[in-house]
Amino acid sequence: MKRFTYELPGMSEIRTRFIDLLAERREHIASHTVAAWDAKNPADIKTNLAAAQATLHQIAGTAGSLGFGPLGDTARACEIRIIKHLEDNDTTSLTCPGDLIVELDDFVAQCRTVSHPN
Amino acid sequence: MFPVQIGTIAAKAFGADKWFLEFEMRILAVDDDPIILELLTQFVMAIGDHDLTTADSATEALVVLENPNTPEFDCFLFDVQMPAMDGISLTRSVRSMATYADTPILMLTAMADKRYVDAAFAAGATDYVTKPFDIAELTARVTMVEGLVESRRERNRKIFATQNLAEPEAHVELYEPISIYDVENVIDYMAMENYVEQLSRSALFGSTTFAFTIREALQFHQSLSSFEFYSLVSDVAEIISDTLEGHQYLMSYAGNGTFVCITESGWRPDMARLMDAVNLSLAQTELYNNKGERLQARVSAGQAVRLIWKSGASLMDAMAQAHASAEDASMAFEQSKHDFWQMGQTA
Numbered sequence: 001m002k003r004f005t006y007e008l009p010g011m012s013e014i015r016t017r018f019i020d021l022l023a024e025r026r027e028h029i030a031s032h033t034v035a036a037w038d039a040k041n042p043a044d045i046k047t048n049l050a051a052a053q054a055t056l057h058q059i060a061g062t063a064g065s066l067g068f069g070p071l072g073d074t075a076r077a078c079e080i081r082i083i084k085h086l087e088d089n090d091t092t093s094l095t096c097p098g099d100l101i102v103e104l105d106d107f108v109a110q111c112r113t114v115s116h117p118n
Numbered sequence: 119m120f121p122v123q124i125g126t127i128a129a130k131a132f133g134a135d136k137w138f139l140e141f142e143m144r145i146l147a148v149d150d151d152p153i154i155l156e157l158l159t160q161f162v163m164a165i166g167d168h169d170l171t172t173a174d175s176a177t178e179a180l181v182v183l184e185n186p187n188t189p190e191f192d193c194f195l196f197d198v199q200m201p202a203m204d205g206i207s208l209t210r211s212v213r214s215m216a217t218y219a220d221t222p223i224l225m226l227t228a229m230a231d232k233r234y235v236d237a238a239f240a241a242g243a244t245d246y247v248t249k250p251f252d253i254a255e256l257t258a259r260v261t262m263v264e265g266l267v268e269s270r271r272e273r274n275r276k277i278f279a280t281q282n283l284a285e286p287e288a289h290v291e292l293y294e295p296i297s298i299y300d301v302e303n304v305i306d307y308m309a310m311e312n313y314v315e316q317l318s319r320s321a322l323f324g325s326t327t328f329a330f331t332i333r334e335a336l337q338f339h340q341s342l343s344s345f346e347f348y349s350l351v352s353d354v355a356e357i358i359s360d361t362l363e364g365h366q367y368l369m370s371y372a373g374n375g376t377f378v379c380i381t382e383s384g385w386r387p388d389m390a391r392l393m394d395a396v397n398l399s400l401a402q403t404e405l406y407n408n409k410g411e412r413l414q415a416r417v418s419a420g421q422a423v424r425l426i427w428k429s430g431a432s433l434m435d436a437m438a439q440a441h442a443s444a445e446d447a448s449m450a451f452e453q454s455k456h457d458f459w460q461m462g463q464t465a
Contacts, residue, residue: 010160018153062153064250072250
């Protein structure tokens with residue numbers, strides 16, 4: 001869909017940097033997902049889900065341009081899911097549903113499959 | 119500049135006949151994602167001999183912009199969603215700087231962020247590009263900006279920005295859109311066209327376009343100086359904006375005394391009531407020309423045209439229909455006034 005990859009000079013380096021950064025971002029999402037699941041109060045759930053969402057937003061914004069379209073699409077789907085969950089639920093009674101955690105866990109697993117081209 | 123070979127390959131890949139943009143622009147790109155900044159750096163280098171400055175936050179961008187040693191930028195690329203200060207607030211801050219009152223601002227945003235896109239246009243954005251980037255789309259948007267920058271340089275249209283009031287007055291054509299500053303939800307006509315274009319990418323069920331025309335705009339234009347006419351248009355824009363307060367909408371001055379508006383909120387405006395409310399407010403507002411003579415400005419309202427089931431060119435046609443109906447209503451009012459005095463008289 002997005003045709004940046006082979007058309008601009010310097011794309012190979014950016015792609016490498018994206019993959020390196022993805023490992024860091026993946027851990028960030030995983031740690032906030034676990035923290036949201038373990039959180040005892042709605043405010044902490046919200047803070048952690050929002051942090052995961054911000055990182056998903058970054059991945060979704062660039063993955064497609066670098067030839068990782070499916071990864072970007074999943075990141076966007078997870079991001080939208082979190083936004084909707086936060087919008088649809090009252091801050092005072094916010095919970096962390098299991099299926100959302102499973103979705104984020106699947107995304108983290110998908111990140112692990114992305115590797116350097118060589 | 120990049121070797122010709124790279125440009126040629128890329129131009130072929132993009133299906134573009136013209137690869138390099140015509141002249142050099144100074145661009146400021148702001149995004150909290152370093153990957154986006156790197157992509158933009160490569161893109162800008164590839165499209166021409168431009169000078170790109172990057173910042174990873176709105177705060178850093180403001181530091182750059184407020185530095186008196188920073189040369190003036192021709193164009194901005196702002197991410198919408200950034201931590202601390204977002205791109206919408208940054209746009210507002212930049213627009214409040216007299217130097218950048220009408221400098222093109224392209225917002226960088228995700229497809230799902232439509233609510234942010236609307237807010238960005240209201241804050242003064244010229245257009246937006248969706249992430250992840252499509253190279254053809256990005257090239258098209260930057261080319262559009264290039265045209266704006268070129269015409270801006272040629273005509274120096276910022277005669278009415280605060281810092282330039284002392285400069286010689288330029289002539290404002292009656293039919294020409296005018297940039298109006300610091301009025302809530304009022305955007306450039308070019309931005310309005312871009313906004314309407316992006317509407318076709320989304321649901322239109324709740325969207326309606328409508329327009330108001332200043333009655334006897336031609337007479338006002340002929341009898342007032344350009345600055346007085348601009349002030350009149352600006353004051354009427356403010357009164358319409360105040361009248362529409364509480365509704366979601368964007369408005370633009372399209373020229374010939376006409377303001378076109380778009381709402382997407384599902385609101386179905388009652389044009390007769392709105393017109394009465396605007397005219398009541400105009401009657402209560404004391405508008406004067408430079409000689410101290412009171413200006414009795416009133417508006418006519420056209421039809422509210424729903425945008426449902428429309429797309430592409432027909433969206434622009436709908437806006438044109440709303441525009442034309444307001445001008446027709448204004449002409450009909452003037453005609454009826456004329457006919458009233460002719461009633462019962464014979465030659």
